[in-house]
Amino acid sequence: MLRVGINGYGTIGKRVADAVSAQPDMELCGVAKVSPDYVAIGAVEAGYPLYVVDETRIEEFREIGVDVAGTVDELVEESDVVVDATPSGIGAENRSLYERHDTPAIFQGGEDATVAEVSFNARVNYDEAEDADYVRVVSCNTTGLSRLVAPLEEAYGIEKVRATLVRRGGDPNQTGRGPINDAVPDPVSIPSHHGPDVQTLFPKLDIDTIGLKVPTTMMHVHAINVTLENPPASEDDVRDLLAAQERTIMVPEYARIDGAGTLKDMAADAGRPRGDIWENCIWEESVTLQGSDLYCMQAIHQESDVVPENVDALRAISGHLSGPESRSLTNETLGIGF
Amino acid sequence: MLRVGINGYGTIGKRVADAVSAQPDMELCGVAKVSPDYVAIGAVEAGYPLYVVDETRIEEFREIGVDVAGTVDELVEESDVVVDATPSGIGAENRSLYERHDTPAIFQGGEDATVAEVSFNARVNYDEAEDADYVRVVSCNTTGLSRLVAPLEEAYGIEKVRATLVRRGGDPNQTGRGPINDAVPDPVSIPSHHGPDVQTLFPKLDIDTIGLKVPTTMMHVHAINVTLENPPASEDDVRDLLAAQERTIMVPEYARIDGAGTLKDMAADAGRPRGDIWENCIWEESVTLQGSDLYCMQAIHQESDVVPENVDALRAISGHLSGPESRSLTNETLGIGF
Amino acid sequence: MLRVGINGYGTIGKRVADAVSAQPDMELCGVAKVSPDYVAIGAVEAGYPLYVVDETRIEEFREIGVDVAGTVDELVEESDVVVDATPSGIGAENRSLYERHDTPAIFQGGEDATVAEVSFNARVNYDEAEDADYVRVVSCNTTGLSRLVAPLEEAYGIEKVRATLVRRGGDPNQTGRGPINDAVPDPVSIPSHHGPDVQTLFPKLDIDTIGLKVPTTMMHVHAINVTLENPPASEDDVRDLLAAQERTIMVPEYARIDGAGTLKDMAADAGRPRGDIWENCIWEESVTLQGSDLYCMQAIHQESDVVPENVDALRAISGHLSGPESRSLTNETLGIGF
Amino acid sequence: MLRVGINGYGTIGKRVADAVSAQPDMELCGVAKVSPDYVAIGAVEAGYPLYVVDETRIEEFREIGVDVAGTVDELVEESDVVVDATPSGIGAENRSLYERHDTPAIFQGGEDATVAEVSFNARVNYDEAEDADYVRVVSCNTTGLSRLVAPLEEAYGIEKVRATLVRRGGDPNQTGRGPINDAVPDPVSIPSHHGPDVQTLFPKLDIDTIGLKVPTTMMHVHAINVTLENPPASEDDVRDLLAAQERTIMVPEYARIDGAGTLKDMAADAGRPRGDIWENCIWEESVTLQGSDLYCMQAIHQESDVVPENVDALRAISGHLSGPESRSLTNETLGIGF
């Protein structure tokens, strides 16, 4: 049993906690949180031992009826591996904490690649994480791009990727984030940082990305062009290839799914927890081949696509199972694939 | 066992279908749908027999892998009661269908009150539905208002209600609806139709409502003023009264819940199906007494608050259980109350 | 000629600068700005002398082709009166600057009432500002409420005001502000601070306000209830009364104006600078009398409704003209009234 | 003097009317409108003779104080050329009206290319319109793309264009349009119709476009990639080339303009009527050269970029002036270029 602690219990942390709890070969030691709020209460109701980051606030937790299991130091000490899901930049500050306890850690994509020895995607470089003590699961956008790049690169060779990332402005619970009525180039400079981030996984890939931020909260949408080295005879081959991927869903025309609202409605219909969609959702109709230029559009659920990757990263870093074994166990326990 | 058919399987219909399936004393005969799409596939995956409204489209359903159990006529014939959850106005057209089969029916709040003998809220007038063949569950907004009015009226007497309804522009899956960047008086005339609709339940209530439509999809928000006849000593009494209601949640300040995003996040944390919130969510801090004027703000999950009311209406119309028995069985089976 | 300096050249400052320039009895000494950006360039193109707040950044202005006329200290020294239009809270910090130069100043509604001796609305208490050195023009929402309260109070007497303020989340140029998809009680507590702010103008008024923030940028919308002491025979009297006000527009049903988008389109059709709407826009159809309860809805253009009030405050503080004279000169020069 | 009639007085029609009025060599005969509303009143206040489309509604116009100059038939008869700015699809229906009166007409981009002999952009193919009786000004998006393609094609040759169009969901006054909280692939199929539309102007151009619709109202944003045949030494050459174009604005980094809100604020600062931005707004920083791949992002003001093109189309179709003469007269009279 791999004993896992989660430091940072927000959008990503709570989902990773649920996913870890669902693994037969893992045990959730607990989750660490800064502030006493509805999320803390939810952790307790889920039965997760709650550790505090700031010892002086223990009383505040008690006042709202939350029993505190200990401090984050204790959680790190007790855990075989920690998943750090704190806000961007805090993860890097936390690294010394994990070093102090000699506890390997998984970081998230909000951190710079330098926070860890390896940037990780389960489909792309599972084995590289086996010898590492610190691994970074790449961001939601980079995960989404990598899952598309990997099979295309293997099957046809990639000359170049050009992607426009139409990013959600904030998560549904982040009322402080905008924009309200603007599509904002973000960053204005091209390529955006997403391209180089994909290259942490595919060092030789030629990729340029453009980023924008729009007033939506549910999913990112990627408009993608891939110039293939050896394009197949027809776009149907590409559709079949993508459909065969484990963490990819092809959205058929007949489903009448026009965006994130209908996608998440479908996920809810299927009984998915939190309406999460761990897979890339590729509109089948959008997969088009113009000569060697492949195009498609995909929606990426920013809150959950990295969750199975975190689970796999936990097994990879602890040398527990092979990549194919881990991925298939993760897929099965979470219910990935419709 | 009460055999229930659902005609119209959309936002409301699918939720009522799930709720009916969860009742020990009910059996879901099936659901009727017009078009073959992801929602139809979801029905099949949920194990619900699917009936078609338009016989000429059976082949279209088969093409997408959906077995058709029959036509809506057959569904109505087989059912002891039908829940009509078709779009506004279609319900009235369907009434003759139900009459033809001598099948009692529950309509939704999109229909005019004249569609049925009784407009219904489980807390307010359960017994009135017992002798009716046709019952209308009032709309999401009216349901939300009625749940607040009922205990206040009983406890303190109400001189007058004035409510401003800040309504969501569309449901999350309705990309065709606006506004995008406007808060639109809707209707411009005052009182809006919501006041009279509340009066179908409380004929003597003095209530004026103002309606607006804003660019949100998750929940309505009501800003409410109630002038009480015999106000209590303190607003804490009101908070206690409202907290004691079965389908009302008090949102405490310490929870740091600032809107629909955090409310639905909390519901997801609690494992609620579809993140549904069947209860009125009243911000505790907002409950304020200024002389005999009570104020508060509440959020109403338009997609789900009428669901338990539909379940109770089914029992009321079929004379199955008493109001208290039905409500408590509904609450227990759905998991109402946090 | 009243020599006017503007400190803080943003949404409000630039509009006040334009308005001051249009007055026959005023001269714009210049505007003071912190950062070199498109707004600074606009000031120069408008021919306004630009002063810097931070002397060390003069070079940065020069690099983008903006000649700097001096420092804010010099501007304050040269001016007979300063309009402070800096962000909330900065105004209070600036007061000592104005005191040092013995220059009277007009502050904005983002400041606490304590920043000045008098909180001001031209219609309500012009004369009170005559003996003051520091005057605060109340906020956009408070200005909008006061313009409605004043005539109703005079004509019918007011027993109580209850208002729900559906506020825009941010101005069109503020991409960092949310919410994106939420109607957020803000503040959650009732009454919101707007009620007490109205009472700085009407100390004896009984008023309770509720505030929400929604994902719009163009205008606030107020849903208003006023219980009148001596209600008129019909709502038409109220419509006539409000239509007769100088800074109030009645929006007729036949105009088919459904919200801020069409209102601002109409303002643009009329050639208004920046599409500004200085007046309260009251939907005529919404003006309704139910017994002694008057209802209506109005839209308030947050970026501009305080502009004529600032112009009048300048005249009031300098003892220049009487209230009626000033208001009518302001109205005429700006083109107020459609 | 070219006598011009405008049929369809909405978003585009009112702007073309204003622009025509500003031309020294044109006279506005009048504008034709269907419904009596604030826009009709605006036309009258602007001094434009108003003709009715539907004779039976003349009385309705009179009731709201609008004098009717005649019927659309009379307007077409009196005009040398008509600009048809009716909603998509109505233009095609109107063609027989113009034929009947033997009046040449300019159509808008909402019509199919087949509505006219020539699809038009003033920079690209002015001369082709000279012999035509019916000319179609291409859509806002196509106009925006063409202005970028033309100089790049001339200077460097274009191998291929790939563009992602992040389109505004509706205009500011269209409250009925969504989406509210979704980025919707629209159309899902690739290439979108915009590519072929650009090819009506550049028949040999290799271009693929992807379209999405987002919850914004102010401007479209284009993320563009152009593979050049003979790329220049540096991206600065491209910036200079684009800056030298008449209907293109380079947005400099120092201006701190992050989106449509700040762009339109800048336009308002500059005193632009309606805050209109007739030019493509290209973020200078976004112009990047990666080998032969050029990238950039541009914002397109959908309500106004086609306005100068309509003015030029009027001169082209009437054989009035040469392309360079017309464009420079249009630019000067409208105030194009900051």
Ligand SMILES: NC(=O)c1ccc[n+]([C@@H]2O[C@H](COP(=O)([O-])OP(=O)(O)OC[C@H]3O[C@@H](n4cnc5c(N)ncnc54)[C@H](O)[C@@H]3O)[C@@H](O)[C@H]2O)c1
């Ligand atoms: N939300 C997304 O869309 C998304 C997607 C992929 C990756 N990520 C990355 O995941 C990480 C977490 O993001 P999130 O969206 O879950 O953030 P979040 O704000 O939802 O949650 C962060 C949690 O960490 C807690 N926290 C703050 N400071 C802490 C500290 N010093 N020690 C321990 N806990 C602390 C917060 O209280 C909160 O519970 C970031 O690196 C982010 O970039 C986020």
Ligand SMILES: NC(=O)c1ccc[n+]([C@@H]2O[C@H](COP(=O)([O-])OP(=O)(O)OC[C@H]3O[C@@H](n4cnc5c(N)ncnc54)[C@H](O)[C@@H]3O)[C@@H](O)[C@H]2O)c1
């Ligand atoms: N969505 C809400 O927020 C909400 C809340 C409370 C009440 N209601 C009311 O519930 C009713 C249903 O609304 P909804 O939001 O679920 O609508 P919906 O559009 O989501 O679903 C309606 C369903 O009925 C089907 N349908 C259409 N025509 C039909 C016909 N002739 N026969 C059978 N089925 C047909 C549609 O295909 C769809 O599956 C309406 O009266 C509405 O006013 C809706």
Ligand SMILES: NC(=O)c1ccc[n+]([C@@H]2O[C@H](COP(=O)([O-])OP(=O)(O)OC[C@H]3O[C@@H](n4cnc5c(N)ncnc54)[C@H](O)[C@@H]3O)[C@@H](O)[C@H]2O)c1
């Ligand atoms: N925007 C509105 O809707 C609105 C409406 C009514 C009242 N107000 C009030 O008007 C005031 C100004 O608001 P705004 O919206 O114009 O803000 P803004 O941010 O648009 O403009 C403020 C300007 O002040 C400058 N500034 C910042 N610090 C400064 C300093 N120390 N000295 C001088 N200038 C400084 C900024 O650079 C900017 O140019 C606030 O009190 C606000 O509450 C705003």
Ligand SMILES: NC(=O)c1ccc[n+]([C@@H]2O[C@H](COP(=O)([O-])OP(=O)(O)OC[C@H]3O[C@@H](n4cnc5c(N)ncnc54)[C@H](O)[C@@H]3O)[C@@H](O)[C@H]2O)c1
């Ligand atoms: N709005 C944009 O962003 C935009 C941009 C570029 C091109 N266009 C194109 O311009 C054209 C007009 O679009 P718009 O946005 O100005 O539309 P609009 O709806 O704002 O205006 C259309 C006007 O035509 C009138 N009208 C309707 N039917 C008519 C008829 N039979 N005869 C005469 N007038 C009639 C309407 O009353 C309205 O005044 C369309 O082809 C559109 O695709 C629009």
